[in-house]
Amino acid sequence: MSFRLRASRLEDIEPLYEMAKLTGGGFTNLPADRQSLGAKLERAATAFARDDDRLGDDQFVLVLENTETGQVRGTCQLFTQVGQQWPFYSYRLTTLTQHSQELDRTVRAELLSLTTDLEGSSEVGGLFLHPNERAGGLGLLLARSRYLFIAMHRLRFADRIIAELRGIIDDAGGSPFWDGVAGRFFGMSFQEADYFNAINGNQFIADLMPKHPVYVAMLDEEARKVIGLPHPTGRAAMRMLEHEGFAYEGYVDIFDGGPTMSTRIDRVHSVRDARPGKLSATDLDIGQRALIATGTLDSFRCAYGQCEIAEDGTMAIDEACARTLDVVAGDEVWSVPR
Structure with missing residues (x-):
């Protein structure tokens, strides 16, 4: 599925x-x-x-x-x-520390504020x-x-x-x-x-x-x-x-x-590791398992897929993921390794 x-x-x-x-x-x-x-x-x-x-x-x-x-x-x-x-x-949840010199005793009490x-x-x-x-x-x-x-x-x-x-x-x-x-x-x-x-x-x-x-x-x-x-x-x-x-x-x-x-x-x-890139291909056979997303606001979609990022920042993903996300070569996608 x-x-x-x-x-x-x-x-x-x-x-x-x-x-x-x-x-x-x-x-x-x-x-x-x-x-x-x-x-x-x-x-x-x-x-x-x-x-x-x-x-x-x-x-x-x-x-x-x-x-x-x-x-x-x-x-x-x-x-x-x-x-x-x-x-x-x-x-x-905080701690209140109190000390009595006469008793030579320190008491720590936990408080909910x-x-x-x-x-x-x-x-x-x-x-x-x-x-x-x-x-x-x-x-x-x-x-x-x-x-x-x-x-x-x-x-x-x-x-x-x-x-x-x-x-x-x-x-x-x-x-x-x-x-x-x-x-x-x-x-x-x-x-x-x-x-x-x-x-x-x-x-x-x-x-x-x-x-x-x-x-x-x-x-x-x-x-x-x-x-x-x-x-x-x-x-x-x-x-x-x-x-x-x-x-x-x-x-x-x-x-x-x-x-x-x-x-x-x-x-x-x-958030820190998420990367954007243009899709170069949608027929990748083997790549890194990743979360892949596309779209803006009400067109946002995200799914699992295979991803390979080239030195120029472009990405190739597998056909099943491309079909699930309804994307084609040239579209922008974001990815983060699973």
Whole structure:
């Protein structure tokens, strides 16, 4: 089968809705709500249509398409600048050290402080692959295609980039972190708060959340032990992010305590190593396995293929990839080694 990433369309709402119902909660960027998903697709359509090449408040939605059947089997998103419509809140895990001369004792206490430090960053998120397609490197294609999109539209993105990973969710769909921290102040379950956030944004956190730091030692054990841990299904995603150059720097999600990874965009390996070039041939037999992309904004497409780069910068790719991307000799493509 042949798969490619492409820009989303308004008619993708139904397959996105069906996938959203499979996420299992805690997946704010892909809520199982048609109205919210429709708004995301409309916002993405506006972003794809904007022709001035500058940093704005955009959201791009990409989908993974089976080119043989036309089915949408995965999705991912990019946000060019978070915290523009409402504050972008995180908890920052820090350490307070205090010393008593009389007791000759030093005490170190971990604190969770509500912060908007990450405001203005670009973000990659909303990655979901249909359970029936979780083989053959399609998750990697979904994840890394976003970085090729950034490289090809660099002026539309900020200097810093983040990725929020879903935290620990129990079998009942609850969050030990939420129950131990924010849930004490809001009188609502994690599922209720998560859904409300997905549909309406998190301004209610600013309105009601205490602004003073939370001492980690005062939380129950179940809440403490999940701080900064990804959901088991997100461990592979965390490793991929680390491989790209992202790092966990103590920022966690205010709802489920999952880790927020960050780095400078130009240090992301798949952005730094991406190369443009003209297609010299589309009948390559053996080359380096690579991600290959073409198109601009709403015509963006990305797929796996064989690639060979000549000394003059031109590229040859295999026939199957050329067919999947609908490119011919003379077209411009971008590539990054797999």
